[in-house]
Structure formats: structure tokens, C-alpha cells
Amino acid sequence: xxxxxxxxxxxxxxxxxxxxxxxxxxxxxxxxxxxxxxxxxxxxxxxxxxxxxxxxxxxxxxxxxxxxxxxxxxxx
Amino acid sequence: xxxxxxxxxxxxxxxxxxxxxxxxxxxxxxxxxxxxxxxxxxxxxxxxxxxxxxxxxxxxxxxxxxxxxxxxxxxxxxxxxxxxxxxxxxxxxxxxxxxxxxxxxxxxxxxxxxxxxxxxxxxxxxxxxxxxxxxxxxxxxxxxxxxxxxxxxxxxxxxxxxxxxxxxxxxxxxxxxxxxxxxxxxxxxxxxxxxxxxxxxxxxxxxxxxxxxxxxxxxxxxxxxxxxxxxxxxxxxxxxxxxxxxxxxxxxxxxxxxxxxxxxxxxxxxxxxxxxxxxxxxxxxxxxxxxxxxxxxxxxxxxxxxxxxxxxxxxxxxxxxxxxxxxxxxxxxxxxxxxxxxxxxxxxxxxxxxxxxxxxxxxxxxxxxxxxxxxxxxxxxxxxxxxxxxxxxxxxxxxxxxxxxxxxxxxxxxxxxxxxxxx
Numbered sequence: 005x006x007x008x009x010x011x012x013x014x015x016x017x018x019x020x021x022x023x024x025x026x027x028x029x030x031x032x033x034x035x036x037x038x039x040x041x042x043x044x045x046x047x048x049x050x051x052x053x054x055x056x057x058x059x060x061x062x063x064x065x066x067x068x069x070x071x072x073x074x075x076x077x078x079x080x
Numbered sequence: 081x082x083x084x085x086x087x088x089x090x091x092x093x094x095x096x097x098x099x100x101x102x103x104x105x106x107x108x109x110x111x112x113x114x115x116x117x118x119x120x121x122x123x124x125x126x127x128x129x130x131x132x133x134x135x136x137x138x139x140x141x142x143x144x145x146x147x148x149x150x151x152x153x154x155x156x157x158x159x160x161x162x163x164x165x166x167x168x169x170x171x172x173x174x175x176x177x178x179x180x181x182x183x184x185x186x187x188x189x190x191x192x193x194x195x196x197x198x199x200x201x202x203x204x205x206x207x208x209x210x211x212x213x214x215x216x217x218x219x220x221x222x223x224x225x226x227x228x229x230x231x232x233x234x235x236x237x238x239x240x241x242x243x244x245x246x247x248x249x250x251x252x253x254x255x256x257x258x259x260x261x262x263x264x265x266x267x268x269x270x271x272x273x274x275x276x277x278x279x280x281x282x283x284x285x286x287x288x289x290x291x292x293x294x295x296x297x298x299x300x301x302x303x304x305x306x307x308x309x310x311x312x313x314x315x316x317x318x319x320x321x322x323x324x325x326x327x328x329x330x331x332x333x334x335x336x337x338x339x340x341x342x343x344x345x346x347x348x349x350x351x352x353x354x355x356x357x358x359x360x361x362x363x364x365x366x367x368x369x370x371x372x373x374x375x376x377x378x379x380x381x382x383x384x385x386x387x388x389x390x391x392x393x394x395x396x397x398x399x400x401x402x403x404x405x406x407x408x409x410x411x412x413x414x415x416x417x418x419x420x421x422x423x424x425x426x427x428x429x430x431x432x433x434x435x436x437x438x439x440x441x442x443x444x445x446x447x448x449x450x451x452x453x454x455x456x457x458x459x460x461x462x463x464x465x466x467x468x469x470x471x472x473x474x475x476x477x478x479x480x481x482x483x484x485x486x487x488x489x490x491x492x493x494x495x496x497x498x499x500x501x502x503x
Contacts, residue, residue, distance in 0.1 A: 044207055
């Protein structure tokens with residue numbers, strides 16, 4: 005699965021109340037419940053879809069969803 | 081002699097515990113700002129001072145006017161770039177940082193309750209360490225906490241719950257703070273507390289133990305033999321095997337007499353047997369070890385009620401009031417104890433004050449919801465529940481579980497659902 009699809013699917017799975025509203029500019033603070041707890045779940049969901057481990061330390065300080073997708077594409 | 085500095089802590093209960101410990105040294109005054117977590121950890125029977133948002137500017141200004149240094153001591157989570165991080169205090173002379181520590185791996189059950197996905201516990205442990213490492217790097221904390229956890233965790237349990245570490249971890253945190261605050265206060269005083277808490281239990285009023293043998297093996301944890309005894313004690317209480325708890329009490333006490341969970345087991349045993357000689361010393365010890373937690377107060381009141389000792393229960397309530405000194409937690413305890421004794425009007429008054437003082441913690445609404453239901457004020461309860469639908473999903477799940485346990489709350493959970501759909 006491509007990084008973009010994996011991230012968007014995972015976001016919808018973890019934050020179903022925001023499903024369909026995620027874009028590259030979406031930031032964690034725009035999403036109620038996206039904190040250090042749910043971030044771990046989100047990374048699990050993405051890892052499951054991509055079938056590989058993510059360097060999670062690199063994901064904590066990203067600016068937005070687009071930056072996360074670019075990071076994962078670069079890691080692939 | 082320079083005036084004592086004011087150290088203002090922010091973060092979670094780890095920050096509150098550190099504030100209480102440093103306050104005990106007498107070399108600094110401490111306070112906590114931030115969310116109400118529903119309890120306050122104690123050190124030597126004392127809890128930290130919690131500043132209400134509206135009193136913060138006045139307290140800070142008074143400290144500065146008195147020529148005192150104002151130091152902000154902030155806990156950073158790995159995710160603290162995001163909105164939940166505490167803002168810098170403008171008037172602070174200095175800000176020092178320490179990392180938040182979490183270890184999901186010891187409680188995959190809790191992890192599964194919070195998160196829906198399947199998981200691999202080894203991967204959780206890797207992520208725990210990565211998250212700690214990231215927070216460590218962001219704070220530039222002088223003691224390498226993730227290295228300590230990674231080195232020691234295979235040899236002994238370092239966490240009681242996901243975010244409640246043992247004394248040895250707090251000891252490392254204090255050592256680091258002693259370095260960071262060296263120009264502000266006498267670091268030796270902090271190091272003396274660090275030495276004192278090294279072998280103590282840390283935050284232990286809740287527990288995710290026992291960790292199963294399978295899980296320990298999977299994670300490569302080879303904990304001391306006493307852990308098997310601890311496991312036996314906790315399981316006996318959990319499964320209400322009171323005879324087994326009674327038989328093992330001497331052995332448990334010889335190993336765990338400084339452990340809150342041992343005294344909690346004794347309190348439960350005493351309650352089950354209606355035995356004051358067992359229950360009351362246990363309650364008293366619990367109120368020394370964790371007086372800022374509502375459970376020992378409520379269990380004690382429950383025991384006294386079952387024993388028809390209403391005047392002793394009233395005295396307990398007064399004691400709690402003196403201890404908490406108008407802190408929001410006190411109103412929550414008072415509301416619940418009044419409900420226990422059927423004093424609904426008093427319960428309602430305290431429940432409203434509790435919710436007003438602590439509305440950033442969803443569980444603070446529970447006594448109010450309960451008393452509203454008992455007072456036939458169902459519509460107000462429904463409006464309150466519906467207003468909470470947009471809270472953090474973990475909080476909403478807690479509320480849902482609370483409502484599902486209440487027989488007279490039929491329909492309120494659906495108010496939560498309909499509100500969630502409409503929002």
C-alpha cells in the first residue's frame with residue numbers, strides 16, 4: 005500500500021469522527037483526541053497497512069499530515 | 081539570605097509528585113499548574129499545592145514582588161509540540177524541562193482498552209523506549225532516563241501503571257532536577273530526597289500488576305522471586321480469595337509492608353470479613369501513603385457505613401476536608417460520601433462545586449450525573465452528558481462505561497451517541 009493511502013486510512017480508523025476530512029494541511033491540533041496516546045495507535049495502524057516499521061521518533065514533531073506522508077515515502 | 085524560589089511544575093501526576101517531594105526539602109516552595117487528574121500524589125503524607133487558573137497571575141506576581149525567583153519546571157511529552165503542552169509562564173526567570181515517561185508495554189490490556197488495533201507487545205515496548213528517548217532529547221535532561229529504563233526493566237518492575245513509575249525512577253528524575261536547579265537551590269537537599277525514594281514505591285495507588293508470566297517472558301523480563309509472591313497477593317484480592325489472602329498476610333507484610341497495594345489488599349480483606357482490627361489499620365496506612373487519592377477515603381467511609389458508624393464517617397469527612405483544604409478533589413469525595421449516606425442535597429452541592437472546579441477531567445462529572453439522576457433531574461443529566469460528547473475519545477469511553485454501570489442511567493449513553501453523530 006502507498007504511504008498516502010495508508011496514512012489516510014489509518015487516520016480515519018483512529019479518528020472516525022473526522023473521517024473524510026483529512027488533508028495534507030491537517031495538523032494534530034485540528035483533530036480532537038490526537039495526542040501522544042492516540043499517536044501510538046495511529047502509528048500502529050499505519051505500520052499494519054504498510055507492513056513495515058516506522059521510525060516513530062521522527063514522527064512526533066512533524067507539522068502536518070502531508071509531512072508525515074512525505075516522511076514515510078522517503079523511508080520506503 | 082535569599083528568599084526561597086517558587087518552583088511551578090506542570091505536566092501530569094509525575095510533575096505533581098516531584099513538586100510534593102521538592103516542597104518537603106524546605107529549600108523551595110512549589111506549586112502545580114495544569115489539568116486536574118482526579119488525584120494528587122503525596123510524599124510523606126503531603127500533596128503539592130495546586131493553583132487554580134484564576135489565581136496563577138496573583139501568586140506569580142506576589143512571588144516576584146517579594147524578590148523571589150520564579151522557576152517553571154515543565155514536563156515534556158514526546159508530543160509536546162502540539163497544543164496540549166503547557167505555555168511558558170511569562171514572568172518566569174527560568175524554565176527547566178524534564179521528560180514524560182510512559183510504558184504501555186506493561187499493560188497491553190489497558191492498551192487494548194484504549195486503542196482498537198491489534199498489537200505486538202514487543203513493538204509497544206520498542207515504541208515506549210523510542211518515545212522516552214525522543215522526550216529525553218527534547219528536554220536535554222542530564223540523567224539518561226530511557227537508558228535507565230532499558231537497562232533496569234528486565235531486572236525489576238519500574239512502573240506500576242503505564243505512567244506511574246516506582247521510586248527508583250523518581251530518584252533519577254530528582255537527580256536530574258538537582259543538576260538543572262543547581263544555581264537556584266541546594267541540590268544536596270534534592271539528592272537526599274532522591275536517596276530516600278530510591279527503594280520506595282513511587283506512584284502505586286493504582287496498579288496494572290501482576291504482569292503475566294507469558295508477557296514477562298516475551299519481553300525478556302526476569303524479575304525477582306518476590307514478584308511471584310506479589311502476583312499471588314494481587315490475584316487473591318482480585319479474585320476475592322480472602323482465605324488465601326489471610327493465610328499469606330504475614331508473608332506479604334514481610335515483603336511489602338511499604339507497598340500501597342499490600343495495605344489495599346488488607347483493607348479489602350477487613351471489609352470482606354467486617355473485621356475492624358484488619359481494616360482500620362490498613363485504611364490509616366493508606367491515608368498516610370496516598371491521602372490525595374479518593375479511593376481510601378471512600379472505602380473507609382463504606383466500611384464505616386456498613387458498620388453503622390455514622391458519626392465516625394462524619395469525622396472522616398471532616399478529616400478529608402481539613403486535608404484537602406477546598407481543593408476540587410475534596411468536593412468529589414464529599415459528594416460521593418454524602419451520596420453513600422443518602423444525603424442527596426449535600427451531595428448535589430458538593431458535586432456541583434466539584435464539576436465547576438475540575439471540569440477539565442470528565443470523571444469529575446460522574447458524581448453530579450449520579451446525584452441528578454437520584455434527584456429525578458434526568459433532563460439536566462442528559463444535557464450534561466450530551467455536552468461531554470466532544471471530549472477526548474478515551475474520556476468519552478470512561479463516561480460510557482460509567483453510564484453503563486448505572487441502572488438508572490438508561491438512555492443517557494444514547495444521548496452521548498446522538499450528540500456525537502450530530503456533531
